[in-house]
Structure formats: C-alpha cells, structure tokens
Amino acid sequence: MSIEWGMEYSDTRGNELLDMIASLDLVIVNWGNTSTxxxxxxxxxIIGLTFATQRVARVTSDWSVSEDYKASSHPYISYSINNLWEKPPIIPERRIRKIT
Known part of the structure; x- marks a missing residue:
C-alpha cells in the first residue's frame, strides 16, 4: 500500500514497489482513490495499478474503475490511450520518488 496511489498509509511492500517503478522510470496512471x-x-x-512510461502517461485519459462488472472482487479498469504521434498536451510529470 502507498499514499502515492490513494491509500491512507504506506507500507514496506508499497515502498518496494515504488522503488521498482522509479528504477524502471515508470509512473502510476491511476487517478483518484477508487478501490480496485x-x-x-x-x-x-487499491491493489490494481496501471503503470506507463512518461510518454504514454501523457496521452492516457479516462482512467476509471468499472462499477458495472460484479462477478469478481477485482473490477475492470479502463482507460484510453490517445494518438502517440500527435503532440501530447502538456501535463505536469507525475514522477514517483525513490524511497530510501
């Protein structure tokens, strides 16, 4: 768990996952604090996370957790990836800090 993706507190496993995400130069695309x-x-x-490169994250939109599908404890996560070849909108980077 980590406050970086909407949880109330961070734990050791969450910090280790953040270190891995940072080492791969990825970002978390989840928005809000909707349970996954x-x-x-x-x-x-919130255990369902969506990772992306900075470039893909800049063109990702409409990230959401489906409220429609009830047959699993893990609801569907959906998002859109816009055209990577168009100039993406300028969005502040959402870098993950490395925990030491």
Missing part, C-alpha cells in the same frame, strides 16, 4: 479490489465483507483496497 472489493470483497463481500466490505474489505476494499
């Missing part, structure tokens, strides 16, 4: 895992006992968490 839900159990019938009301346990919810």
């Amino acid at each position: 895992f839900r159990r019938a006992d009301a346990c919810e968490s």
Whole structure:
C-alpha cells in the first residue's frame, strides 16, 4: 500500500514497489482513490495499478474503475490511450520518488 496511489498509509511492500517503478522510470496512471479490489465483507483496497512510461502517461485519459462488472472482487479498469504521434498536451510529470 502507498499514499502515492490513494491509500491512507504506506507500507514496506508499497515502498518496494515504488522503488521498482522509479528504477524502471515508470509512473502510476491511476487517478483518484477508487478501490480496485472489493470483497463481500466490505474489505476494499487499491491493489490494481496501471503503470506507463512518461510518454504514454501523457496521452492516457479516462482512467476509471468499472462499477458495472460484479462477478469478481477485482473490477475492470479502463482507460484510453490517445494518438502517440500527435503532440501530447502538456501535463505536469507525475514522477514517483525513490524511497530510501
């Protein structure tokens, strides 16, 4: 878990994952703090993450967790990737800091 992707606190596994993401020069595309895992006992968490390069992240839009599909504790995640060959809009970089 990590506050970097919308959780209330960070733990060791979350920090290790952030280190890996930073070492690969990737970013997390998740927006907001919508749960990506839900159990019938009301346990919810954000464990479904979407990674992308900076270039792809700049042209990614409409990231969302589906509320329609109920047959799994892991709802569908959808997003759009716009034309990579057009000049992307200028969006501030969402770099992941390396935890030491």
